[in-house]
Amino acid sequence: MSDSPAPLADPHRLFAPDEDPTAPRDIVILGSTGSIGTQAVDLVLRNPDRFRVTALSAAGGRVGLLAEQAHRLRVDTVAVAREDAAAPLKEALRGRFGPGGPLPEVLAGPDAATAVAAGDCHTVLNGITGSIGLAPTLAALKAGHTLALANKESLIVGGPLVKELAAPGQIIPVDSEHAALFQALAAGPRSEVRKLVVTASGGPFRGRTKADLARVTPEDALAHPTWVMGPVITVNSATLVNKGLEVIEAHLLYDIPFEQIEVVVHPQSYVHSMVEFCDGSTLAQATPPDMRGPIALGLGWPRRVPDAAPAFDWTRASSWEFFPLDTEAFPAVELARHVGRLAGTAPAVFNAANEECVDAFLNGALPFNGIMETVTEVVTEHGTPGTGTSLTVADVLEAETWARARARELTGKAIAEARA
Incomplete structure (x- = not known):
């Protein structure tokens, strides 16, 4: 893997090296x-x-x-x-x-x-x-x-x-996941990176089958076991759409191919992500779940902010678990990889359609499994975009408008069929 072009987020590069470190x-x-x-x-x-x-x-x-x-x-x-x-x-x-x-x-x-x-x-x-x-x-x-x-x-x-x-x-x-990758990537050059491992809590439905998920309610989906977040991102965590978006984000931030980005379920949310290097070493960034640490990194880098967030109490016993992702019950990550590879306006279609479907689910107009089923149909209808790197803001807005309208049409059709 080449060390150029430079990735968007690079712990080895300082954007403002002449900054006065003593000034607020x-x-x-x-x-x-x-x-x-x-x-x-x-x-x-x-x-x-x-x-x-x-x-x-x-x-x-x-x-x-x-x-x-x-x-x-x-x-x-x-x-x-x-x-x-x-x-x-x-x-x-x-x-x-x-x-x-x-x-x-x-x-x-x-x-x-x-x-x-x-x-x-x-x-x-x-x-x-x-x-x-x-x-x-x-x-x-x-x-x-x-x-x-x-x-x-x-x-x-x-x-x-x-x-x-x-x-x-x-x-x-x-x-938190990309702040973790950012810190772990500081341990070596990109040419020595074998894999990025993005961790997922698994949300409130970890371990459930696709059939089990057909019966879950908005209240169930909003009961996240680890993080307190807004309703859209909480449902995205339950469907693992959020993790799919993070896979695309990792690819864009660090210029790492999709086939070298893996998702693993880690219920405790202590390890926020990991980097595997070519010699077999894996570096993990770990803290108790608290967003003030990643925020402090974003505001203060390259200087850390003392006591920004709690640290572990290593005098207390704890267990850390890792599980493979169930892609049948949670197809969002693989769909996100697909739209990430398509590039162009496909990620915008994926994201906009999902937001509409989440809204429909929260309002009782769509079953939980219907979120990804509808998003998949919208992405499939959108097809392969031809904009590539010539993407414009107008392209993004047009694609989002179409995706939202089509998702609403499909959601309304599903409601009508359910009532018939």
Whole structure:
């Protein structure tokens, strides 16, 4: 395996080698009221000598929390995607900052997050959920910022666009699995890497057959045994779509062929992923399940943040288990490999169709197994894309629009047939 071209995420390359290590980094947090964002805010507040947040963005559904974050962090700008959230946000900010104090600038609308991602800062943490994070990802890269990437969808649906803009070392992955691979890959050159091993908790349905899964409910799927996440990503963990997306992400981040990326089930979620080298050595990155460690890596690299997350208590006995993936019950990973190899707009179709099917499942309009059955049909109908590396944002948006519409059509057809 060649050591060129340089992968998007490379622990051997430092994007800003002339940075003053004693100066606080200016950070922008996108998706600040979500799971990644709130933990990032906690990390920053505990490390004021390392980080200063200049701007926040959120969807706009939790303006009270957003105003509280803006006040505690003393940010310059706050952005919301929903235009109707601007007025209540300003009111909430006045309540926090007081009647006479200067308020942060408020941006509102679908391009607000993209605007703050392009603003002055050192690092942009993209913690937005879904492919709407693509435009802010591209804006941050184009502006020359370090990108701490938790929004895997933007890389998956816009891989060639991201690769065209990103400089070596400019992206630091924040997903726990890819942060683990990033750290393990520091042990040797890419030419000595034999395999990436991505771990999966197995979700709430580990060990169940495909027939068993036909009867599970949304409440069952949302009961993740390890992580507390939003509903879409929690269902994606139950179907293992999330792991399929991570396989595509690993391929794009580290320029490793799909046949050298393996998924193994590890229920304890202690080992976040592993790298096997050509001499037979396997390096595993392990911590108790806590996203503040990967977030700290994304914000602080190449310097670690002391006590960012809990460490293991090695005086207590524990058992770590590993199991092969049941691809019959959980076909999402193999389907993701397929669309990853197709490239072009196929990953965008896969992701968009899945989001629509997850929504239908959560609303009782689709059985659990119907999620992947419908996504597979949409991907098959989409066929082999011809865009290749000439992919544009318009291509991605058009493919997503078609996939969402087709998934809704198929979901509605399934409902009608079930009621007939």
